Amino acid sequence: MASSSLSRLREIARGHVAGSAASPAPVRELTYAPVDDDGLPVDPRLAHPDGPDVGLDGARLVETAHGPTIVVEHLHEADRSHGRLRVEACGEVCNDETLTLLAGRPLGDRSRLVYFDLETTGLSGGAGMLAFLAGVGEWTPDGFRTTQFLLPSYAAERALLHALNAYLRDDAVLVTYNGRTFDVPVMELRGEMQRVPQVVCDIPHLDMLHAARRLWRASEEGDRSCRLTHLEESVLGVGRVGDVGGFEIPARYFQFVRGGPAALLEPVLLHNRLDLLSLAALTAHAQRLVRDGRESPPAGATAFGLGALYERGGWNEAAVACYRAAADDHWQTRDVRRASARALARLLRRLRRYEEAAGAWRLVLQLGGRPQVLREAREALAIHHEHRAGQLEEARRHAVAGIEEAIGRGEREQFSRRLERLERKLARGVPATTPLWND
Known part of the structure; x- marks a missing residue:
């Protein structure tokens, strides 16, 4: 008995504790931690001693009362195409009635539709997962403008959260894709940890995933999951070439906070912008279906x-x-x-x-x-x-x-x-x- 207990203590000290047959240890998601060339942990606040590299297209370093954050702005011109649709056509917002139908509840009288998407350091949730990129998109007279809030270091999270709050305000309707399950809970948790309550958690919310499932799940245009990347191809005719894989995104960010070049994040920023534009185009397409379907039901x-x-x-x-x-x-x-x-x-x-x-x-x-x-x-x-x-x-x-x-x-x-x-x-x-x- 004593020998068995000693062996178990040794296993615990090594971090190799076997679970019982009835209750196998859960499989943990692979995570990344910034390390230096010798494999030692790096304080991300010291990764860029001279300030973060903001050599990104459309990027600028914004100083806030709580520290710096990086803001990247990009405009998709109205006369360009996104798949089979022109960008200016994607920006048509029919009326509050169609939005209410898509959301399943009234969204109130709000003057702005803002499209929201996060990139995070993992998908399993929990206090250790960071939202290092918060992308916001909205229609303007010139086209679809995206504003992306990028975390230059872990220590700058409070600044990012304040900057995002200032941008969103409380006159907006939030539009996401699976945001009710993922994006909004992540922002709520990060806001609680930094003691910065997030506007994104309190404004009216249209999660297009649920409307998309009702519209396209039974059709050949959808699949059982109704993934955004699938619908943008089958419904909008958008084909991504060379898009960064989701599994690669956290690794690129961790390389950046270790002192890597900002160019590592260009594919991540593009991926996020395309997600926002496809979400906006899909929402506009769904609104038109709702508006026109009363007079002429769609095919299929x-x-x-x-x-x-x-x-x-x-x-x-x-x-x-x-x-x-x-x-x-x-x-x-x-x-x-x-x-x-x-x-x-x-x-x-x-x-x-x-x-x-x-x-x-x-x-x-x-x-x-x-x-x-x-x-x-x-x-x-x-x-x-x-x-x-x-x-x-x-x-x-x-x-x-x-x-x-x-x-x-x-x-x-x-x-x-x-x-x-x-x-x-x-x-x-x-x-x-x-x-x-x-x-």
């Missing part, structure tokens, strides 16, 4: 996603038109058509348009699919024909089919009880037009 599976957005926002007639367009599109996959027909049937039933809902449920059955979906359609049609249309024989047919298609005892028993009731009605000659309840 995007109509299904747009219908979901409309329904969530209470724009029911527009949702019906979009669902119907997607369900009737024979060029679409059966999965998309079935999902659209199912959503259409549910919405029409909620709107008490029962005959139209029954037609949509029949299309669901025609397209086939998972047993749970078919059971829902069978049950809805059996209810409709028994209690609303008064067509007992048709209701009986759906009850019999439901028993045959049931995959569990509970489902079979439910349809069996319905079938028994229908057969009793048929035997007694119950008037077919007598409903069991009033709608």
Whole structure:
């Protein structure tokens, strides 16, 4: 026992403590720490003894009451293109109504849309992760202007946070991509640690990731994750060449704070600017879809996603038109058509348009699919024909089919009880037009 304890203490001293079989040690994210040429830790405040190298395109060193920070400004001219869109076209903001629909809630009467994206020293979160680059973009009469706040050293974080607050103010609407989960919590944590509450955490926020998932997840233009880099290529037609990999970004920054040349960060700054411009263009494109889709639903599976957005926002007639367009599109996959027909049937039933809902449920059955979906359609049609249309024989047919298609005892028993009731009605000659309840 003593020998075993001594061995364990030695392992602890070496930092090699084996976890139990039941609770394996968590895999930690690879992190980077600045070291000198001899492998010794470097105080990042001493990395640039003569001041940070600001030899970056559009960069200037800004002195604040809390120290220096680097600000990099860049303008994407209005007459240039970003993928298939001209920059000036990307800057069209339709109205507050479309933004409210995309956000799922009112964003208030704000005069500015600001697009926000962070580059950090890791992705795992926690107090050790720094946001070393905060990129902000907004539309101006000349085009899309990005203002990037770059951390020259760890000691300058307080200055960066104050400079960012002064720029954002409180009259803006924040637009991010997955910012609700990542960017805003990171800024909230860094603000708490530096005792500089962040404006970015308090202003109205539109996270475009959630709207993008509703719009494009079911279509070939999206993928299951709806990554921004995927959507900018498939929706906007943007192809990045030589873009820096996300795994490489922290390493470049750590080389910079060790005293490396500022040129190391040029690809990182470009990556961040492209993220901001693509986010702004995607937001404008989504707004136009929302604005125009009420009169003319878009083609393809995007109509299904747009219908979901409309329904969530209470724009029911527009949702019906979009669902119907997607369900009737024979060029679409059966999965998309079935999902659209199912959503259409549910919405029409909620709107008490029962005959139209029954037609949509029949299309669901025609397209086939998972047993749970078919059971829902069978049950809805059996209810409709028994209690609303008064067509007992048709209701009986759906009850019999439901028993045959049931995959569990509970489902079979439910349809069996319905079938028994229908057969009793048929035997007694119950008037077919007598409903069991009033709608």
